Amino acid sequence: MNPFRDRIFTAVFAGSAIASTIAVSIIGWVAIHNIEEAGVKQQIDVHAAVVQIYIALVAICGIALVFCYIVALFAAGRFRRDADPILRAAQTMAAGDAHARIDVSRDDEFGKMAEWMNALADRRASLLREAESQQNEVRTILDHASEGIIVIGESGRILLMNGAARLMFHAPPDATGRLFVEVSRNAKIQEFVERVRDSFESLQADIVIDEEDLTTFRFRGSRIPDPGGREVRILLIAGDISDLRRLERMRIDFVANASHEIKTPLSAILGYAETLQDDPDLDAETRGKFLETIARNSRRLEELVRDMLHLARLDSAGGAFQFDSVSVVEVCESAFEAHREPAKKKGIDLSMSETLGDLKIIAERELLYQSISNLISNAIKYTPSGGKVTLEASAGAAGVQIIVKDTGTGIAPEHLARIFERFYRADPARSREAGGTGLGLAIVKHAVLLHGGKIDVESEPGVGSRFRVSIPFEPPK
Numbered sequence: 001m002n003p004f005r006d007r008i009f010t011a012v013f014a015g016s017a018i019a020s021t022i023a024v025s026i027i028g029w030v031a032i033h034n035i036e037e038a039g040v041k042q043q044i045d046v047h048a049a050v051v052q053i054y055i056a057l058v059a060i061c062g063i064a065l066v067f068c069y070i071v072a073l074f075a076a077g078r079f080r081r082d083a084d085p086i087l088r089a090a091q092t093m094a095a096g097d098a099h100a101r102i103d104v105s106r107d108d109e110f111g112k113m114a115e116w117m118n119a120l121a122d123r124r125a126s127l128l129r130e131a132e133s134q135q136n137e138v139r140t141i142l143d144h145a146s147e148g149i150i151v152i153g154e155s156g157r158i159l160l161m162n163g164a165a166r167l168m169f170h171a172p173p174d175a176t177g178r179l180f181v182e183v184s185r186n187a188k189i190q191e192f193v194e195r196v197r198d199s200f201e202s203l204q205a206d207i208v209i210d211e212e213d214l215t216t217f218r219f220r221g222s223r224i225p226d227p228g229g230r231e232v233r234i235l236l237i238a239g240d241i242s243d244l245r246r247l248e249r250m251r252i253d254f255v256a257n258a259s260h261e262i263k264t265p266l267s268a269i270l271g272y273a274e275t276l277q278d279d280p281d282l283d284a285e286t287r288g289k290f291l292e293t294i295a296r297n298s299r300r301l302e303e304l305v306r307d308m309l310h311l312a313r314l315d316s317a318g319g320a321f322q323f324d325s326v327s328v329v330e331v332c333e334s335a336f337e338a339h340r341e342p343a344k345k346k347g348i349d350l351s352m353s354e355t356l357g358d359l360k361i362i363a364e365r366e367l368l369y370q371s372i373s374n375l376i377s378n379a380i381k382y383t384p385s386g387g388k389v390t391l392e393a394s395a396g397a398a399g400v401q402i403i404v405k406d407t408g409t410g411i412a413p414e415h416l417a418r419i420f421e422r423f424y425r426a427d428p429a430r431s432r433e434a435g436g437t438g439l440g441l442a443i444v445k446h447a448v449l450l451h452g453g454k455i456d457v458e459s460e461p462g463v464g465s466r467f468r469v470s471i472p473f474e475p476p477k
Contacts, residue, residue: 086114093121148217148238151224152180152193154231168217168238189219196221196234206241214245250421257423261304261438265297300437307439310370311422314446321364321450323475328400329356331365332393335372339380347385350376354393361400362474367447374440375404375467383408383464399453399472411459419457420445444469452476 092100101118142149148165152158161175161183169175171183181190188207196203202222209215220237272290276282282290313321336352343350372391379389387407394401411419418424423438448455453471 086117089114090117093117093124099125146239148236150180150236150238152234152236154233156180158183159233165236165238168240189217192219192221193234193236196223196236197232199223208245213242214249215240215242216245217241254422257438258304258308261423262301265300265304268297269294269301304437304439307437307443310443311439311446314443314450321367323362323364325360326363326365326368327358327360328363328368328393328402329354329359331369332372332391332402335369335376336391338373339376342377343380343389346380346383348380348383349388350380350391351388352391352393356393356395356400359395359400361471363451363471364447367450368471371444371447371469372402372404374444375469378440379404379406379408379465379467382406387464396470399470402469402471403466405464405466407464410461410463410465411457412461416457416459420455450475 089100101121142160142162143164145162145164148168149160149162150158150165151160156179158176158178158180161171165171166173166175169183169185175183180193184190186207186209192203192205192207200223202220204218204220206216206218209217218239218241222235224233224235272294276287276290332352332354336350340350376389376391383389383406389404389406392401392403392405415424420441422442425438445455448469448471451471452475453469455467455469457465457467459465
């Protein structure tokens with residue numbers, strides 16, 4: 001039985017018994033007193049009368065006790081029936097069932113108690129829903145943050161790690177609870193965490209993860225207070241600044257390469273000009289050679305400046321280019337005709353094949369022409385006499401494909417990933433001998449990207465190269 005019910009039953013029974021005993025004792029005392037006053041003491045054996053009276057009293061007490069027991073049993077049973085639903089519901093609520101409620105069908109104290117407990121359960125469920133909603137909102141915000149957010153406990157284990165951080169460190173979904181050093185696998189990052197742990201100020205550090213491709217993370221770290229004050233927790237915010245570092249390296253390389261490319265023809269021009277100035281008696285043949293060298297290097301400087309300005313226009317979000325309906329065949333034929341004579345002079349077989357007919361696309365004609373022209377020009381430059389250069393144009397499901405392939409010197413695999421960089425030369429000596437500014441393929445790439453297309457290359461040293469440009473029928477809006 002329930003201890004609470006047992007106590008109620010015992011209290012009711014004991015109280016009733018005590019009350020009955022007291023009442024019977026009072027009745028007995030009153031009876032004896034009356035007998036004494038009646039003057040019958042001398043005629044009746046007082047002792048025998050008292051014994052009889054107390055026997056009667058014991059019988060009356062027994063009857064009273066039985067009656068009290070029956071009344072107490074009834075009261076306890078009724079209380080049990082009324083209290084049991086409330087007790088069971090309370091136990092269910094305490095076990096964590098947020099949907100448990102008490103059936104309110106009475107207007108007495110038990111009904112009021114049931115109403116209060118239901119109101120308490122409703123309030124608790126409302127607070128739980130609100131807390132869960134806030135938790136889900138915070139989790140969604142963290143998972144959609146562009147920066148990695150990590151919380152590390154005093155033991156070095158991960159307490160929180162959002163989606164961006166998992167992507168940065170290639171961590172599994174269940175990274176929470178694991179040691180951070182196992183997830184980061186980088187001594188410099190771990191050193192930074194230890195410095196943050198020992199500092200009372202926010203710290204920042206740029207850490208290079210991969211020297212080869214300049215994968216770099218910017219970490220900001222600080223200690224965060226623990227509500228219980230029992231441990232020191234670390235908050236790390238990591239941002240991927242790899243693109244910024246690569247652009248910085250490209251800028252440095254561009255400045256260095258541009259300075260070098262400009263310095264070489266300028267030095268030649270200045271040297272020959274000073275020679276002509278210092279020696280006016282040079283013979284006509286020597287003077288003519290000097291002037292030709294000055295003119296050639298001047299043209300090279302002009303091409304270099306023109307290409308640099310053209311790249312600047314492409315970099316400025318498209319510049320002022322005009323997109324219109326353009327016949328791809330006409331543009332290909334114009335570029336082909338412009339290089340027919342240079343190819344013939346070098347002894348190269350230049351050919352063209354197309355299956356486009358009158359197909360037109362939305363494009364910037366000058367950019368499209370310059371891209372095809374640069375690819376043909378490069379193919380002729382790096383193809384020896386007796387080789388072949390082919391221009392092909394065809395239509396696909398999403399756009400047109402323009403392919404320029406040659407039987408030239410080819411490109412080594414280690415250079416393929418960088419040939420579209422500005423001033424990058426797979427063979428610097430051979431490239432300068434062949435002419436050009438070193439910006440042709442960079443211009444092609446930017447022009448193709450401006451049209452929403454892509455360019456790729458396949459090459460094998462000693463066999464030749466194949467450049468493929470894919471351009472959609474319409475550029476992205």
